Amino acid sequence: MASTHLLHTEDATQDLARYFAKLARVGDVILLSGPLGAGKSVFARAFLRAVCQNPALEVPSPTYTLVQTYQAPIGALSHFDLWRLGGPDELEELGWDEAREGIVLVEWPERLEDLAPQDALQLTLTVGADGVRSLSVEGWQDRLPAAGVVQAP
Template identity: 50%
Template sequence: MHVNLRNLDDTERLAARVAVRALAGDFIGLSGPLGAGKTAFARAFLMAMAARQRVPAPAEVPSPTFTLVQSYQLGAIEVAHYDLYRINSPEEAAELGLDEAHARGIVLVEWPERLGDRLPRDRLDIALSVDATEQRQATLTTHGTWRTRAL
């Protein structure tokens, strides 16, 4: 599924649509080059999830560029936001607690391709792109059990 993201409102709308469907145990990969909007999507997703859980929105959603992971407890659901750009091997993601976070809640993962063959089979991939004229697009691809879920 392709979605044009003409502005941040469109990104927020798409993130809210995904957040309504997301469940504990879900892996959502956010791919695309630097500046494509991966962190912006994650931020919008967390805001939408807080609203859905009827809890206050996180005061801030910093990019996990340096911390590599930021975790949020939103009511009954935990969301862990990873940025794997700086890891050197898939094993480093395991050291960052990715498998446990995935087992407990939802994981949003920027640069999921860094996981190599540790990439989960059941996942939603959201590929973000921005072209030379600043046109942004998201391409959603479902894998494994996600294929039978409505988006």
């Protein structure tokens, strides 16, 4: 079951990212989808800073390196940007299996193909004709209802 959240401002996107960061656990994979300009980088930076408990953390885009790894208080945190990935077979040399031992945030998860974990949290950002962004959330049913996220019918 999915829930959808309207994000009228960049601050709203960051607030929601910080909310999900509080729920993240070692072993989680968060898949962040959406078109260019939808707010994936804004969400990712806020999420990474919150998990690392460092609001001033420098968070460069991993578009060219494909992966950036951070040490958070709860363990390793890997941020993958798969926009330039040639295919899922290239993930092994990026350390995908090792990264899965920590928390993994993936932008452009469509490039994972069959390697996308079934139990991943799927977040999809979209931009409406009016310019308002929305975030659709699927997964983590065991955590989200208890945390107060209202599920859409």
